[in-house]
Amino acid sequence: MTAPPAPPRLPAAAGEETTAVAQPQALSSARWLERHATSLMGTYGTPQRVLVRGEGCYVWDAEGRRYLDLLAGIAVNALGHAHPLQVAAVTAQMATLGHVSNFFATPPQVALAERILDLLRAPAGSRVFLCNSGTEAVEGAVKLARRTGRPRTVCAENAFHGRSMGALSLTAKAAYREPFEPLPGQVTRVPFGDVDALRSAVDTDVAAVFLEPIQGEGGVVPAPAGYLAAARAITREAGALLVLDEVQTGTGRTGHWFAHQDPALGQGIVPDVVTLAKGLGGGFPIGALVALGEGPSGLLGPGQHGSTFGGNPVAAAASLATLHVIERDGLLESVRKVGAHLTEGVLSCGHPLVAEVRGAGLLLGIGLRRPVAAAVCAALLEDGFIANAVAPDTLRLVPPLLLTVEQADTFLGALPRALDLIEREIP
Numbered sequence: 001m002t003a004p005p006a007p008p009r010l011p012a013a014a015g016e017e018t019t020a021v022a023q024p025q026a027l028s029s030a031r032w033l034e035r036h037a038t039s040l041m042g043t044y045g046t047p048q049r050v051l052v053r054g055e056g057c058y059v060w061d062a063e064g065r066r067y068l069d070l071l072a073g074i075a076v077n078a079l080g081h082a083h084p085l086q087v088a089a090v091t092a093q094m095a096t097l098g099h100v101s102n103f104f105a106t107p108p109q110v111a112l113a114e115r116i117l118d119l120l121r122a123p124a125g126s127r128v129f130l131c132n133s134g135t136e137a138v139e140g141a142v143k144l145a146r147r148t149g150r151p152r153t154v155c156a157e158n159a160f161h162g163r164s165m166g167a168l169s170l171t172a173k174a175a176y177r178e179p180f181e182p183l184p185g186q187v188t189r190v191p192f193g194d195v196d197a198l199r200s201a202v203d204t205d206v207a208a209v210f211l212e213p214i215q216g217e218g219g220v221v222p223a224p225a226g227y228l229a230a231a232r233a234i235t236r237e238a239g240a241l242l243v244l245d246e247v248q249t250g251t252g253r254t255g256h257w258f259a260h261q262d263p264a265l266g267q268g269i270v271p272d273v274v275t276l277a278k279g280l281g282g283g284f285p286i287g288a289l290v291a292l293g294e295g296p297s298g299l300l301g302p303g304q305h306g307s308t309f310g311g312n313p314v315a316a317a318a319s320l321a322t323l324h325v326i327e328r329d330g331l332l333e334s335v336r337k338v339g340a341h342l343t344e345g346v347l348s349c350g351h352p353l354v355a356e357v358r359g360a361g362l363l364l365g366i367g368l369r370r371p372v373a374a375a376v377c378a379a380l381l382e383d384g385f386i387a388n389a390v391a392p393d394t395l396r397l398v399p400p401l402l403l404t405v406e407q408a409d410t411f412l413g414a415l416p417r418a419l420d421l422i423e424r425e426i427p
């Protein structure tokens with residue numbers, strides 16, 4: 001028997017050569033954007049800034065300007081940027097064992113699957129499939145649902161579930177979907193939040209109902225009270241699966257580990273399937289498809305699904321570090337507190353452009369009375385704040401979960417300035 005190898009020594013801080021490989025030159029933003037335009041596919045539109053560094057809730061652009069990051073890579077960077085514990089976990093795992101494929105098991109992969117099941121309070125027989133993105137988690141759920149043998153899927157109008165062909169079939173936005181039709185499967189779309197519409201759409205030929213507890217990309221629209229519980233009852237009666245897409249709402253985003261555990265949203269229901277990604281890796285790409293209970297877990301058998309990178313130990317270590325810090329630092333409570341503070345602050349500024357604040361925890365949509373969200377975001381960006389126009393009339397805030405009240409206050413000071421400017425500029 002040979003002794004296990006000594007734990008690796010952490011590499012010294014990135015030296016000149018490392019930096020030279022990853023960030024070849026210090027160029028102006030304008031120059032990087034020119035090169036971006038001729039080297040990257042034009043799927044995203046022109047980037048707003050060139051970012052070169054991040055720390056905590058702040059990022060810096062190529063000109064050295066600092067921004068408070070209230071987007072966090074689209075609800076991803078739960079621990080902000082360059083969190084020391086996450087950097088150490090990723091570095092140590094990469095220096096120990098970086099990738100092995102699913103012909104082999106690794107400790108971080110197993111520990112993460114167990115942690116996810118634990119946080120979900122998953123019943124016996126539950127299982128996790130690890131993948132690399134939200135789309136892949138949803139695509140896995142689409143395949144799992146197919147295995148019921150039932151032909152039809154029900155999802156919500158205004159939903160976003162991703163961009164691969166199966167996930168896209170459940171995504172509502174016509175501009176995303178129509179260029180790629182015909183899409184697989186029979187899909188019925190129902191108005192989000194309407195229990196009667198859901199009841200009449202779900203019968204025994206429905207394999208699964210896919211729902212977001214709070215529609216994220218759809219403009220931060222929470223499910224009305226009782227809707228998820230009704231969806232649970234309706235699917236159970238029809239023998240259909242209830243799939244909750246918590247890619248955006250999961251991993252502490254709403255101030256609960258998962259949004260359906262929020263008493264105001266989920267009322268203690270146990271879904272059949274949960275999909276996770278975005279915040280799960282705290283900035284490292286990872287996704288998870290979780291089947292709750294023996295029945296759903298048994299639907300994808302040996303050889304019926306797979307992923308080369310899925311369960312990669314570095315991604316799993318990044319995720320374990322993220323979950324650890326959320327718990328250790330009491331971030332769920334902090335998210336609820338800072339989220340409530342932001343909500344109150346936005347509403348009490350009394351600005352005539354502000355209609356309402358929707359959402360939960362640190363997944364907030366500021367509803368405006370006019371479709372000027374993009375212009376408001378541009379004004380905020382000039383002032384050093386990154387927010388997102390998720391809909392023409394909605395600003396979305398999905399900051400790192402460690403945003404402080406003091407940082408939130410700087411945004412609350414800037415918002416009325418931006419709104420005033422837009423009122424003057426776009427009368």
Ligand SMILES: *Cc1c(COP(=O)(O)O)cnc(C)c1O
Nearest residue numbers: 133134135160161162216247248
């Ligand atoms: C972002 C998102 C997805 C897609 O995740 P990707 O990682 O971009 O593939 C799926 N579902 C929901 C609810 C999302 O918010």
